[in-house]
Amino acid sequence: MKNGKCPKCGSNSVYCGDEIPLKSGPFGSNSIPVTLVSIASLDNYVCTDCGYLESYVAEQEKLEEIAEKWRNTNEAETTDPEAD
Numbered sequence: 209m210k211n212g213k214c215p216k217c218g219s220n221s222v223y224c225g226d227e228i229p230l231k232s233g234p235f236g237s238n239s240i241p242v243t244l245v246s247i248a249s250l251d252n253y254v255c256t257d258c259g260y261l262e263s264y265v266a267e268q269e270k271l272e273e274i275a276e277k278w279r280n281t282n283e284a285e286t287t288d289p290e291a292d
């Protein structure tokens with residue numbers, strides 16, 4: 209999607225909202241919680257032909273924080289000795 213092509217319908221009508229105001233901050237709607245004290249703002253990419261939306265974490269430091277704090281989905285499947 210970042211390359212300007214919609215992965216759903218193949219359209220090139222992809223628009224990026226990475227420069228809109230209010231995408232970060234405690235009252236911004238364009239962010240996700242990372243930890244109790246940390247939120248990550250998002251860059252949205254929208255296809256104006258089919259309406260498909262993709263969101264990307266905007267800041268590299270937040271990606272590193274997520275990798276440190278969040279549950280790794282691959283580890284969850286392979287490291288639990290109790291799992292069937």
Ligand SMILES: [Zn+2]
Nearest residue numbers: 214217255258
């Ligand atoms: Zn599309």
